[in-house]
Amino acid sequence: MPAQPSHKPSGNTGQGPRHDDLRADARRNRERVLEAAREVFAAHGTDAPMSAVARRAGVGVATLYRRFPTRTELLTAAFDDQLAECAVFFETALADPDPGHGLYTLLEKVCTTLVTDRGFDTVLMTGFPGALDYDRERAWAEEGLARLIRRARDAGQLREDFAPSDIPLLLLAVTGLASQPPDTALPAARRLLTYLFQSFQAHPPATPGPLPPAPPLDLTGLNLPA
Amino acid sequence: MPAQPSHKPSGNTGQGPRHDDLRADARRNRERVLEAAREVFAAHGTDAPMSAVARRAGVGVATLYRRFPTRTELLTAAFDDQLAECAVFFETALADPDPGHGLYTLLEKVCTTLVTDRGFDTVLMTGFPGALDYDRERAWAEEGLARLIRRARDAGQLREDFAPSDIPLLLLAVTGLASQPPDTALPAARRLLTYLFQSFQAHPPATPGPLPPAPPLDLTGLNLPA
């Protein structure tokens, strides 16, 4: 296993105090802002006005800008927990003795987060090369994923022509579901994942496994005229 | 077959001249604006500034607003051709003696359009109830689709637990790919569609059919930290 890039004690960016030795009130406000950001981004999309986040946090805009000079910094900080969680899922998958099961569980978890915590997709998918050890983390993820896939394929659980890029493909597809209300998006994601995973298998059973329930999607506005 | 709602000779909205008996220059400008709209929407998303569309069309904003008072009117008008095309695909699918093949071809075509003409998803998916015979067209699409599916299932080409709502599910998923550059999005859509369609089948062959080539997706920004 490649050494994970240490993350939580995040490399100091060079300027500004590390956020855990801020003054007490400042740290409190920082937390509030992050929570507000998650809520606002979830409710109104990732380009909701900064002032809305500040208002929701009960804080002046200046405070917000002082802590998070750019929108993307706020975004990444707001979803740092989810990112860390994903890393744990990843670890778990790598440790699973059944690689296929591990992969499925990993995807299931990530997809759920993707669809539940709106705005997280922006952070997960459109990598911000600004992040310090972006390259390192990415290489790490890439290598780990490749290994997971190789193991699953060697175990005869993935079809020969499965490509590693099918993972981002799947993630991107799930992202498309996130525009729906969460009650719809979650079952939709599960069903999509199941469909796809059944297709990923090397030797599908004669009768395919059961599907999770269909989401309440109608063809809203499939206004095909003639 | 349900009578198609007549569309092209569009019911006059009540106010304003039908757009084919505008003055010659006005009609020319209208066309220019629509083309500009498609280009601008494709390049900068569906909420690019109206003024940008006007500028690109070499036309004043007033002209644009006179012809298309609201953004959604511009949007629907801009993609009217694509919408009509989809309706034709639909007809073709309904007429296909092999319902499974018809369904696949339909989806393949629609997905291609969805991924090629950016902004079209907004029109296709988020139905604008403003459209005059919105309800009628929608009911028509719904009934036709249901019939197509029923035929395919009766022919033993779709698994029992396939749900009609799996179609919007698929379309939504493809929409998620449209954020990628077209060169990537198109092969991605094809591959996704193939995967899904293989899963939709009632009796998948022991070794699944071949896949279209994998798109050049890397896990850009899958910056899973640890």
Place this chain on the structure above:
DNA sequence: GGCCAAGTGGAGGGGGTCGTCCACTTACCG
């Protein structure tokens, strides 16, 4: 050619977001 309704462009008021600046407040240390 000449008339005039249809068509046009661009200026500008209203509204909203961004990000900074500065006078004020407050936590923490001695």
Place this chain on the structure above:
DNA sequence: CGGTAAGTGGACGACCCCCTCCACTTGGCC
């Protein structure tokens, strides 16, 4: 307790987008 630097809020100028209004131009019919 008092000093001081860290922290704060909200006003403000710059910018951008929306959409309307009106003085000007132009196509088409007689």
